[in-house]
Amino acid sequence: MTPIETFFLSFIFTWAFASLLSLYLSKKLGKESVSLIPCILFMVKSRRIAASLSRQTYTGNTFKIKLLGAFFILAGVWAMVTGVASLFLNLIAGFTQPSSMSPVLPLVPGITISLESLPLFIVSATVTIIIHETAHAVAAVLAGVKLRSAGFILLTPMIPGGFVEIDEKSLANKGIFHKISIFSAGSASNIALGLLFTLALTNTIIFQSIISPFMVRGEGVLVVSTVKGFPAENVMKRGDIIIAVNETPILSQSDLFSFMRNVPPNSSLSVTLIRDGLTMTVSLTTVAHPSVANRGFMGVITFDYYKPRSWCSSFIDSFSAVSVFQLIVWIVFININVGILNMLPIPALDGDQFMKAILEKVKHGDKLLNIIRAFTLAIIALNILLTILLGKLISL
Structure with a gap:
């Protein structure tokens, strides 16, 4: 089959499965927990999972909790500074040395993501989201913050997503350390995972150990x-x-x-x-x-x-090792980029909540936050616009 035929078959199968799953989950969880707009949106929200997680308590060493929180915060600050600085310097390069400018474009299946790469994108995005949202949930539970709900979302064409909804009243009672550690936990975990998988790309022994059960x-x-x-x-x-x-x-x-x-x-x-x-x-x-x-x-x-080893030679070939390597590349790429971009101080991202928590006690903090938001949005928009004007459109 051609990549286009594979894409459309995958699209039809995915949304047919989502439709059947929504009917089943509506009966199990209740209609208010499941939303479906065929071929556009599928969302499952569970309060039971969130309630179960919220009841968990950690009675171990509080120093370890603070150390983990400090790691989340430091990684979050690094990601935010790196993201804003990289976008700003890239914009300057676009005006002064256009050939050296890196393209900045949203990942859109079929446009900036080729149909051949779509399966790798979906798998790596799913891994990224699971790690990201789990980290938020763990950080919240360790800080004693209640969770309202947790869920899964699927957007057209086949972009997976997830979320953990934190109880705002419970969070409001916590100090700034716990707040910003929760907001930065997702990005910090993505960056850590990306760096961990980078070892498999740079070390042949590690890569061989990953595929050794299947290939020699x-x-x-x-x-x-x-x-x-x-x-x-x-x-x-x-x-x-x-x-x-x-x-x-x-x-x-x-x-x-x-x-x-x-x-x-x-x-x-x-x-x-x-x-x-x-x-x-x-x-x-x-x-x-x-x-x-x-x-x-x-x-x-x-x-x-x-x-391939003899036991699995009937369903994999020598190119399977290449596919595993490409998947690891995508996992590194998506995790590092999500980790950095998610900490940008713009509405709807964790970086905005992070910055808001830091500035909430600062005089004229709201005005300063709006200035930071406007500046960041402006350099993102200008990067994308300049990428298009310079003809630096790419497809991964």
């Missing part, structure tokens, strides 16, 4: 795709396994990178590879690397070769 490291380099218009396009195929170049054994990507680092443009290469179980040799002539002019480039995107 093989010898060679898997061809994920070729770059259009470059030499490898005509001689290599997706799924080829490179095992040697000019008779130099290639056991991993690091071997291939080390070899190609010393290859200049216009060099003739003899590439030994395995295709459909058969060993063959193909020849090509390198061209200049797009980023390093004095280095040769074949135009191939590769990944370390992993073989």
